[in-house]
Amino acid sequence: MSKSIEERGYTxxxxxxxxxxxxxxxxxxxxxxxxxxxxxxLYNSNHVPGAVEIDWTRDLNDRVRRDYLDRAGFETLxxxxxxxxxxxxxxxxxxxxxxxxxxxxxLQLFGHSNAKIMDGGRLKWIQENRxxxxxxxxxxxTSYQPPERDDTQLRAFRDxxxxxxxxxxxxxxxxxxxxxxxxxxxxxxYPNEGALRGGHIPGALSIPWGRAVNQEDGTFKDAxxxxxxxxxxxxxxxGDDIIAYCRxxxxxxxxxxxxxxxxGFSKVRNYDGSxxxxxxxxxxxxxxxxAELRDEAAA
Amino acid sequence: MKPLPxxxxxxxxxxxxxxxxxxxxxxxxxxxxFRRVPERIAARPYPKEHLVPGCExxxxxxxxxxxxxxxxxxxxxxxxxxxxxxxxxxxxxxxLSGAPLETVAEVPADIVYRIFxxxxxxxxxxxxxxxxxxxxxxxxxQLQDKIR
Numbered sequence: 012m013s014k015s016i017e018e019r020g021y022t023x024x025x026x027x028x029x030x031x032x033x034x035x036x037x038x039x040x041x042x043x044x045x046x047x048x049x050x051x052x053l054y055n056s057n058h059v060p061g062a063v064e065i066d067w068t069r070d071l072n073d074r075v076r077r078d079y080l081d082r083a084g085f086e087t088l089x090x091x092x093x094x095x096x097x098x099x100x101x102x103x104x105x106x107x108x109x110x111x112x113x114x115x116x117x118l119q120l121f122g123h124s125n126a127k128i129m130d131g132g133r134l135k136w137i138q139e140n141r142x143x144x145x146x147x148x149x150x151x152x153t154s155y156q157p158p159e160r161d162d163t164q165l166r167a168f169r170d171x172x173x174x175x176x177x178x179x180x181x182x183x184x185x186x187x188x189x190x191x192x193x194x195x196x197x198x199x200x201y202p203n204e205g206a207l208r209g210g211h212i213p214g215a216l217s218i219p220w221g222r223a224v225n226q227e228d229g230t231f232k233d234a235x236x237x238x239x240x241x242x243x244x245x246x247x248x249x250g251d252d253i254i255a256y257c258r259x260x261x262x263x264x265x266x267x268x269x270x271x272x273x274x275g276f277s278k279v280r281n282y283d284g285s286x287x288x289x290x291x292x293x294x295x296x297x298x299x300x301x302a303e304l305r306d307e308a309a310a
Numbered sequence: 311m312k313p314l315p316x317x318x319x320x321x322x323x324x325x326x327x328x329x330x331x332x333x334x335x336x337x338x339x340x341x342x343x344f345r346r347v348p349e350r351i352a353a354r355p356y357p358k359e360h361l362v363p364g365c366e367x368x369x370x371x372x373x374x375x376x377x378x379x380x381x382x383x384x385x386x387x388x389x390x391x392x393x394x395x396x397x398x399x400x401x402x403x404x405x406l407s408g409a410p411l412e413t414v415a416e417v418p419a420d421i422v423y424r425i426f427x428x429x430x431x432x433x434x435x436x437x438x439x440x441x442x443x444x445x446x447x448x449x450x451x452q453l454q455d456k457i458r
Contacts, residue, residue, distance in 0.1 A: 049433070050393055050394050050434065051394060051427070051430060051434070052338050053394075055334045056338045056393050068431055145338075259432075
């Protein structure tokens with residue numbers, strides 16, 4: 012039998028809740044369950060009863076600039092889902108909770124620390140034949156006065172990544188090994204989202220996000236298994252200044268969650284520009300082992 | 311702009327008349343009508359040459375020649391959470407099967423935005439456009455074979 016979340020040794024175990032916990036809190040007015048997916052039809056096909064949808068393109072991103080919603084947008088979103096600053100927002104979704112952890116990360120940019128992730132995400136809920144609904148709930152709009160978005164602690168930008176390279180600080184590339192090595196510009200079975208160059212940011216460690224989850228049900232591995240991957244095998248230390256990146260910031264928000272909440276690392280930032288920015292920037296340094304191998308073969 | 315196959319144009323007009331919520335609901339219902347490729351055409355494990363490149367829902371496409379020279383399009387979507395891919399497959403199977411090859415070959419891949427709206431992620435939209443492109447290519451190849 013698998014260990015309960017409390018038994019898995021996480022530093023901040025209360026950031027994670029089980030499917031059982033959700034089922035017990037379906038009617039808890041202090042809890043708002045929110046589904047966040049890549050597939051735009053999935054929520055409407057069915058969802059946890061009472062769950063609202065937070066759509067990462069429509070709700071979390073600025074419609075014009077490549078940026079996140081501002082204070083007013085966040086206020087509107089919280090008002091729409093009927094959340095106050097005291098509401099416990101529990102996120103879950105498809106793709107092993109990529110978009111749920113992405114939404115969780117955006118919530119932290121606005122200081123909504125009372126947030127949790129449902130372990131195993133949508134897949135586990137469905138696999139366990141738990142109740143689902145197609146009804147889209149409407150909650151009484153709330154008054155929510157968020158602070159201005161604070162990008163300084165949790166978000167990294169390209170100039171900071173350049174400084175990180177110069178200072179030889181830790182960078183974690185969570186994409187597939189093929190993307191890291193520059194053999195492909197996108198993850199397997201995914202389209203190329205417009206990166207002109209392949210490879211990785213110099214000095215970055217390759218730690219694919221998927222290593223943190225149990226493949227059979229999408230739950231997070233326990234803390235001892237996670238420490239083996241991040242601290243023993245890759246020599247990261249909990250006090251390290253770390254920037255994680257992927258393709259657009261969704262997979263790296265998953266790793267950001269693992270390092271920050273499950274392992275208690277104190278300074279991890281997500282570089283949401285990620286490879287779709289870095290792989291298109293002029294004159295930034297790139298390591299591309301596959302290109303170097305090709306050049307050697309051609310010489 | 312070249313005219314779209316008639317059934318596809320009618321469906322797009324219906325979808326575009328709906329607000330986002332109703333459109334999504336309609337597409338979810340369309341996805342439920344999705345029928346996997348019949349076994350007389352293909353059985354699991356499906357051959358990789360029918361796999362749509364770049365579609366994370368693991369979609370496959372087959373084109374079955376008909377006596378009148380047109381094609382019937384069949385699909386498989388192996389990701390059970392690939393609801394959008396299922397909806398698109400159901401739409402294409404219904405609206406392009408039996409349509410003149412010339413019009414199918416000219417269907418623009420960005421009809422996915424007319425179907426799903428502009429809020430699709432880039433990865434999702436490119437994957438769905440990949441499905442349309444495989445269908446278009448099948449129609450175009452059939453046309454070339456006829457010319458030869």
